[in-house]
Amino acid sequence: MATSVNRSCLTYLLHLAQDNLDFRLPEIKALLALRGKSFHPSGDFQEKTPFWCLDGLAEEDVRGVMARSVCAKSAFELWGHGQTHSELRTSLLNYPSENMSPFMHKDSTYRINVYTFNKTLEFPDRIKRIDAMDYLPFEGTVSLKSPQHIFCLLEDYGTDPNDIPEHPNYIYFGRWIADGQRELIRSHSVKNRHFIGNTSMDAGLSFIMANHAKVNENDLVFDPFVGTGSLLVACSHFRAYVCGTDIDYNTIHGRGRSSRKNQKWRGPDENIRANLRQYGTEEMYIDVMISDASKPVWREAPLFDAIITDPPYGIRESTRRTGSHKDVTKHADGIYLESHVPVSQAYHLSDIFTDLLNFSAHHLVVGGRLVYWLPVYRPEYSEETVPLHPCLRILSNCEQTLSSHTSRRLITMEKIRKPEELDGLAQFADGRFSPYQGHNAFREKYFSGLNKRCIKEDNKAVVNGQ
Template sequence: MNKCWKTYLLWFAQEHTEFRSAEINSLLSLLNIEMRYVEKPKDIEPYWIVEFSSEDDVKLLASRSVSLRNCIELWAHAKSIPAIHDKLKNYPLQLYKSHFDANKSFKIEVETFCRHFTQKEKVDKLEAFSYLPVSGPVNLKNPDVTLQYIEYYGTISNDPPELPYFVFFGRWVANGLRQLIKKLSLKTRKFIGNTSMDPQLSLLMANQAKVKDGDIVLDPFVGTGSLLVAAAQFGGYVIGTDIDYLMLHARTRPSRIKQKMREKDESIKANMKQYNLEHKYLDVMVNDFSVSFWKDTVQFDAIITDPPYGIRESTERIGTTKTDCKVKEEHLHTHIPAKIDYGISHIYRDLLLFSAKHLKVGGCVVCWFPVFREDYDEKSLPSHPCFNLTANCEQVLTKVTSRRLLTFEKIRDPTPHEMETYDHEIIDFRKKYYTAREESRKERRTREAQIREENRKKYEKS
């Protein structure tokens, strides 16, 4: 049976632009949706022109995407305003006649990207569509059909062109899941910490991990559980571990400026309850990730995590530099184990080895990885023969540093040899970060000394 393909405009929010393709491709795979590109998309532009064989597929995609603002069935697009009116006048009537039924209310929205128009100018643009064969009543609040007209003036808001680069017209189909970002805002969340993940990035990670209803999802560096909230929002049953006892029990110093003490009911579970997701919460446990306590038969559908980099949060594991260290039996019940540095290279090695063993084939590991931008090379990223790197997106942090969101998909189970001998050396981000900071301080002190010396000489001459 031949599919009836229609053209659609996907309009995105202009945030985290590099993450769009990774999220959409993951959702297309998860939801088993087929999509074709009419034009090759560019990251700098907020829209894609694509084709779907079913409007239900468009709505399904929009119901999960947090990058997407809305989807429009595209009736016409052109490089000038006169051209789009010519195209609409010649658009086959049978393709949109059903939407202009006399019993269907409608409205037309005018949107401009990177240029502001007064309400009167927008009304003038609306009146230019008087030739459309609409016969139903106007309803501005809850119409049966919403038509959308968009003028695109580029992405440089402080210097827009006089005329638009492109104009689009079509029928609104669905909005994306942008409202969920506000709902999960850290400003109103019960329990947060200094490194709690932004809700939009958390939701993007859950989408790239292809979390679906009934999945078992693990975050082995759970912190305050932001990633658990996102995974549970999409139907996953969530569980987390962390070595930081005080953080998991909400006994650390509050992160909010005006809050002096933690409230008694602050916890990851309280966050889940706040969003009516308590039924998706399994547990969180204190655990040193370098010493796994899971049975060999335990498997997860997805692993999403943000390992510590050793900058804002320490990289630690249980251990001691002392030799023959033994704790007397009478002190065991109150003993707090000593901790030593847990290098980034070892963290990511353990993460991929653990995932190779405990992740289901076809499942995804989604994790952040810190890099120095000038030294970045894809060959230096963590890797394992049981995984394919399916997405690699950059979030710039400073002029010299960034972090990359890596998505690994498990393609097979490991052999015993791979579990015993696998090793992959990674540049220690923390060591280089502090070395670079110290070098920067030395350069600044040297420069300040030179300026003082130059000022002294000028003063002596005067």
């Protein structure tokens, strides 16, 4: 096509969902990185707005990102923009005609949509907007039902629902390229999932975690606190092989009390494998097994492309590990005395994170990512309290507020080098690597500020799979 010369330096417009604002930039950056591309915003970039303009991409890159993103709603090839309709018109008339003409010729069919953010336009006003664009040289035929090309006029009325301006703050016009994967939030909702538990991770956040982890086709992904496997469900959807461990026998075997309303016990096939089967990804299931994350059973090797997990915080599940306060009596041959009964002891949050980072440093491939949730007591939070490891660098740290005084932060780290012998001593050499003991009192702090009714309602919602 004669126009292909220019098509590599186009600007693309992303329309993003206005929820989970913190999670959007790391998601888009990770998805671009999966394609070997960087994030180049065009002009004055404002992260919290619903519209981002990106440069330096090809249409296949944008399609690739949209095939994965749950934060982005739609993407467009940007043809024109401006603060007023008159500026938009000037901008559109300046857009190279060779970029437009392949989509406007007389044998083509098309449709123009009007989208307004933070304002509802009546139908006649939408039609007026479309009619006013008659300066564009469309030669094809309008087809509302199945057009070959879809165009969109997008008007941005700001983000304050209590202060909606009469005229839009900004206007864009472009050719629609693709929609994102918001539908996954509904299709994979835990409400309709076969096997759920009290702490099953929300579907949207699970997909966001898989994207932050840059999970790719044929990767091997591990969740050391697998629970009901929500994170494995998301990663297997992106065609990664998945496995996990959990200390809880009932969770791994899908036994015990059901977390569903009106159901006392779990049914015969309520387990993680059945969850993957429900979504057609059973062939990506490696296995899950009972294991204590504080005593990993894996051979010493970089086995995993990504480790993605939601460790226990002690709110809806206990934070326990195997072992006893007394020294366990072991014979020289490694066999426990007959009288030994394994018991559990508290697994402090600071130890959970230290173990998780150490484990990741040893078992991730170089370039592999660890994505996990860190619960924080907001009044005491500072970046210094986020656990560090000399082999892992922090890529993003996104907050999800839980209450006025607590939140959890989604931390994404990348393994930058192999562990060395002296790394074990890093915390003594450099205070930044010492575990922050304040994490250990998270449970007490969480309950201290919440009134009991809130907790009850919150728990009820989770049990009902909301």
